[in-house]
Amino acid sequence: MNFEAVLFYKNQMQQSGVPTQAGDAPSGSYINDSQRSGLTGQHIRDYTVPAVKGFFRSIALSHGSTLQDTLRLLTLWFEYGQWGDVQNALSEGLRAAPVETWLQVVPQLIARLDSPRAGALVHQLLLDVGKQHPQALIYPLTVASKSTVPTRMQAASRVLRSMKEHCADLVQQAVMVSEELIRVAILWHELWHEGLEEASRLxxxxRNIKGMFATLEPLHAMMERGPQxxxxxxxxxxxxRDLAEAQEWCKKYQRSMNVKDLTQAWDLYYHVFRRISKQLPQLxxxxLQYVSPKLLMCRDLDLAVPGSYNPSQPVISIARVESMLQVITSKQRPRKLCIKGSNGKDYMFLLKGHEDLRQDERVMQLFGLVNTLLVNDPETSRRNLTIQRYSVIPLSTNSGLIGWVPHCDTLHTLIRDYRDKKKILLNIEHxxxxxxxxxxxxxxLMQKVEVFEHALEHTNGDDLAKLLWLKSPSSEVWFDRRTNYTRSLAVMSMVGYVLGLGDRHPSNLMLDRLSGKILHIDLETGTHPT
Structure with a gap:
């Protein structure tokens, strides 16, 4: 109730536009924070502090998932952590709470590592987590240490330096593996192709010459560092040679401001772009011996297989990385990667470049919370209503690993193959x-709807139904798959609506061929929790 009271008073005071009294703030420096939060000192003492203490108590007594309570606690921490009473309650609770509590909210903690209101406590908490569970922190901290935000980069680097004192090899291996996977995710050919395309658009x-130079300069700096x-x-x-000459023309333009110099540069850039464009389809x-010999040489590391760490289980470390990577023929050309674990099992991943997977990671975290709620309710549990999840491990702001889900095809692929066999045009409706x-x-709009309905009336639209029937070995299996398909689609439709998840189409909806469950991929368009 205290948590609801905090939200109620915050919304009430913000809607009324009544500023908080300066005397209610914990100190003069927090007057603006106090006004923005919409709570008085009395509200903080009566509701926020008891709510913080209550959540810590609930987490301590819980025998199941504590993610919901932990996320609500973080909401109070990050919103009101500057108040002295709240800070004292947090410090007391953090000392008593098991460190394992925070493993499920590491992305949220690292996102606030440089926060002026919560940064100091977050920093200390991450140091404590790093001492007991370094494997849980090492990948997200490595990403944060590459942040373009200087304060976050410095804060993450401080935590990494502290971790080096008790697990130097692990930190060194994580940095190396992360850098090499990023190198493999986006080759120089792809970096330049993407960069020249963006620079050309600018x-x-x-006519944004400043933006064009900002896009090209990091690429030229990479060339000057030399190949590895x-x-x-x-x-x-x-x-x-062509790129170096183009760079010289750009520098000449910056001195002379003569547009002819830029024209000379772009003649060279376009020549390079056209040649790269012809090469990329052959990829x-x-x-690994050509794209990352360091990864090829990795043997029996201390570093855990990405996404496999479980504090209650023995660490599954990286034994080696398979030498050959398949490039998936899609627009972004992701790579199919196999890592051999110390337990002898193969762990398959999709190594993606050109995409920020941090939001996908948060969405998967939310799906875990939804699954907990569905499992704990007798009615939804009886119907086996859950969301199929997969591991998401960001490596940088534009690359990362996604756990490979076996036996899955996109709806587009399934319908295309079915129509090919039945000699039906793939785009018959269109x-x-x-x-x-x-x-x-x-x-x-209404005319378009009429035309669309006309196309539906003149086609069967039963491709998936036929697929499920034809690919099932018995009527019992077919019934189970159809039921799983319907229920998983319904659950994700509901959760997707709450999230605001858009851009859903047959190429980012996958069907598990064995269970019939629907799996959503490419979740970067969704919103995510704090």
Whole structure:
């Protein structure tokens, strides 16, 4: 009740626009925070402090999942942690709470590592977690240490330096593995292709010369540092001279402000871009000896297999990384990676570049909370209503690992294969729509709906239903799969609506061929909890 009271008074005072009295703030420096929070000192003492103490008590007495209580506690901490009474309650609770409590909210803690209101306590808590569970912290801290926000980068680096005092090898291995996986996730060819495309858009589309230089300068700096692998050496030999000459023309422009110099530079950039564009479709596999010899040499590390750490189980460390990576033929060209664990098992991952997976990580965290609620309710538990999850391990702000889910295909792939076998055009619905309305794009909304309904009336639309039936060995299996499909789709439709998850289409909805459950991927468009 205290937590609800805090939220109630905060909303009430913010809606009324009544500023908090300066005398209620814990000190003059917190007057602005106090006004923004919408609570008086009396509210803090009567509701916030008891709520903090209550959550710590609930966490201590709980025998099941404490994620919901922990997230609510963090909400109070990060919102009101600057108040002296709240800070005292937090310090007292942190000393008594088991360190394992915080393993489930490491992303939230690291996100607030540089917070002026909560940073000091968060820093100390992460030091305590790092001493007892370094494997749980090492990957997210390595990401934070590469942050473009100087204060966060420095704070994360301080925690890493502290961890080096008791597990130096682990920190060194984590930094090396992280850097090498990032190198493999986005090759120089891809970095330059993406960079030149963006720079071209900024210059020719927006006439933003400053933005163009900001995009190109890090790429030229990378070239000046020199290649470290055979693949990078090959790129340097093929394109290094042209790119260096283009850079000289850019520098000449910065001195002369003569647009002809930029034109000369872009003639060279375009030549490089066109050659790279022809090479990229041939990128179907990667050998570690050419793209990351350091990863190939990794043997029997102390570092845990990404996403495998469980404080109550023995650590499954990296025994080695398979030498060949398959490149998936999609727009971003993710790599299929296999890591051999110390337990002898193979752990498959999708190594993705060009994407920030930190939000996907938070969404998976929320799915875990939803699953806890569904399992604890007798009705939803009886119906086996759960969300299928997978591990998400960010490596940087634009790359990361996603746990490979076996036996899954996208709905697009399944429907395409089915229609190919049945000699049905893949885009038959679209063709019918264009036949009825060749100027479809210029129609009004209601006219488009009418054309769409016409296409539905003239096609069966039962591809998935037929698929589930044809691929099931018995009617019993078919019934189970159909039930799982319906229920998993319904659960994710509900949760996706609450999240605001959009951009759902057949290429980011997957079907588990064995269970029939629906799995959602590419969740970066969703919102996420604090």
């Amino acid at each position: 210059y020719f589309g927006e 692998t055979l693949r990078e050496t090959s790129f340097n030999q093929a394109y290094g 179907t596999s990667l050998e 063709r019918i729509m264009l036949r009825m309305a060749p100027d479809y794009d210029h129609l009004t």
